[in-house]
């Protein structure tokens with residue numbers, strides 16, 4: 001049976017203090033509802049599910065929820081009372097994954113990085129070499145289109161410490177036609193190839209343009 005609904009699932013601010021993730025998310029939404037011809041084609045063919053604030057009770061903390069949990073370490077077994085937003089999002093994704101009419105093509109979890117520069121990604125490591133190669137294509141496309149995206153900072157790993165993250169958990173749950181990434185953007189600045197001084201990210205300048213490049 002052919003799957004009819006292609007879905008891209010985006011989450012941001014599971015780490016609530018990472019406010020640049022919201023600027024990226026806003027850039028995605030602004031672009032998707034715009035009259036840009038690519039946005040129109042995307043709207044015709046893809047369903048975008050966007051959770052702009054995955055950890056709404058924790059905004060006065062950098063990483064944790066109000067109850068002290070780092071929600072991005074609880075994807076394996078979220079509790080409906082201790083991690084309700086994560087529990088609900090995971091349930092929705094699991095349901096979509098079981099729906100034969102839905103093809104969940106991308107899961108992207110947006111973060112901001114407090115020490116690294118540029119935009120970059122984390123991806124998963126798979127036993128099948130071919131799957132790993134396919135997964136590496138999207139970061140390569142970003143690098144070609146966005147001057148602030150760094151392929152050299154992009155990495156693929158299966159650290160035990162990251163096992164409870166959305167990217168790792170869903171990479172194991174979803175089938176091999178799905179692509180799961182963590183998208184990181186620096187809190188501060190980026191360096192372009194050949195430049196000698198960093199360019200600061202600003203809310204409505206660089207970060208939004210980063211996103212427009214991302215979807216190009």
Ligand SMILES: [Zn+2]
Nearest residue numbers: 015018111112
């Ligand atoms: Zn984070």
